[in-house]
Amino acid sequence: MFPGPPADPATPTAGSVPSAAPPAAEAARIPGGATGAASAGRAWTAPLLLGSAGVLALVIALFGPGLMARGTGELRIPGAGLTTVLRTVLFAGLALHLGELLAPQLIRPVRGRPPTAVRSWAVFASLAGAAATAGQIVRLAAVSDLGITETYGTREGGLLLLIANGLVVAALCAASRRPALALAPLAVVIGAEALRAHPEAYSPEFGAALTVVHLTAASLWTGGLLHVLRTLWLWRGSPAAARALLGRYARLAIWLYAALAATGTASALRRLPLDVVPTSAYGRTLLLKLALMAVVSVLAVAARRRMLRDTDPSAACRPARREQVVLGLVVVVSAVLTVVPDPHWISLRP
Numbered sequence: 001m002f003p004g005p006p007a008d009p010a011t012p013t014a015g016s017v018p019s020a021a022p023p024a025a026e027a028a029r030i031p032g033g034a035t036g037a038a039s040a041g042r043a044w045t046a047p048l049l050l051g052s053a054g055v056l057a058l059v060i061a062l063f064g065p066g067l068m069a070r071g072t073g074e075l076r077i078p079g080a081g082l083t084t085v086l087r088t089v090l091f092a093g094l095a096l097h098l099g100e101l102l103a104p105q106l107i108r109p110v111r112g113r114p115p116t117a118v119r120s121w122a123v124f125a126s127l128a129g130a131a132a133t134a135g136q137i138v139r140l141a142a143v144s145d146l147g148i149t150e151t152y153g154t155r156e157g158g159l160l161l162l163i164a165n166g167l168v169v170a171a172l173c174a175a176s177r178r179p180a181l182a183l184a185p186l187a188v189v190i191g192a193e194a195l196r197a198h199p200e201a202y203s204p205e206f207g208a209a210l211t212v213v214h215l216t217a218a219s220l221w222t223g224g225l226l227h228v229l230r231t232l233w234l235w236r237g238s239p240a241a242a243r244a245l246l247g248r249y250a251r252l253a254i255w256l257y258a259a260l261a262a263t264g265t266a267s268a269l270r271r272l273p274l275d276v277v278p279t280s281a282y283g284r285t286l287l288l289k290l291a292l293m294a295v296v297s298v299l300a301v302a303a304r305r306r307m308l309r310d311t312d313p314s315a316a317c318r319p320a321r322r323e324q325v326v327l328g329l330v331v332v333v334s335a336v337l338t339v340v341p342d343p344h345w346i347s348l349r350p
Contacts, residue, residue, distance in 0.1 A: 079142075083136065090132045094167075096122065097170060100174075107231060110245050194212045211263075228245060239314075250300075250307060288333055
């Protein structure tokens with residue numbers, strides 16, 4: 001498809017109960033949480049879950065490309081683990097920023113919503129993505145034995161430079177009084193990344209178009225869900241507003257899922273010959289991604305069913321936050337997909 005930003009301040013408001021939960025638990029807390037020992041237990045469970053997921057994501061990023069390529073006979077890609085980490089940060093930053101631009105459109109129509117709002121992570125996210133892209137440029141220069149200026153003149157180097165500059169401009173827009181202006185540079189970033197991902201000579205425009213839709217939908221789904229969960233934590237004293245917000249996101253997620261499924265299937269059929277699925281790093285990574293997406297689908301359906309059945313939004317938030325964790329792993333696996341060799345060339349070998 002998919003850093004640890006600063007957490008939001010939990011400022012008590014009239015009629016609300018101050019929370020003692022650590023900042024890292026914000027995205028995982030739910031409206032209507034229990035008090036006393038149960039509340040303290042949940043406060044510790046969320047950071048442990050997020051920390052474990054973060055460690056697993058780092059392990060997948062560093063060792064995933066090598067493990068997936070083991071026994072395939074494919075050429076070893078220098079610095080594949082580091083490149084995967086950098087690309088994961090790029091995808092995560094893009095998702096966080098796009099999610100923040102989407103979420104207000106879901107929040108604004110909710111009636112009776114609390115006046116509190118989560119702190120923006122957009123500036124941090126875009127700058128982190130820009131730094132990760134700059135790291136990819138440096139790595140490309142080292143691998144190609146070129147100077148930085150000469151690297152800018154290559155196709156991949158020039159596109160990476162465009163991505164980095166676009167993210168910096170998006171961060172400046174996010175820090176301004178009109179953060180919605182960041183949509184333009186983020187659109188450039190997505191377009192440049194789509195072109196970078198398709199250097200092939202066989203219909204690159206069609207492949208890039210599929211990637212634009214796929215990357216946009218994946219970023220909106222992942223980043224939008226995170227922002228909604230953060231907002232629900234602040235709205236834990238207003239279950240009606242929280243349930244309405246979760247319902248609005250769930251309806252949008254259905255369309256995003258459809259776009260992901262359609263473009264992902266088309267891209268896989270186009271780039272992956274069926275006979276090399278089990279014998280190529282790309283095919284194996286794709287199978288892992290499909291397995292994770294199946295888990296995400298089950299969790300999304302569970303959250304929607306609980307939302308329709310229960311009046312308490314906390315019932316739906318439990319599978320939703322698990323969905324968020326698995327989506328984070330999908331982002332890492334998606335980064336691995338962009339690093340392993342293109343299976344199209346494997347099928348052309350003599």
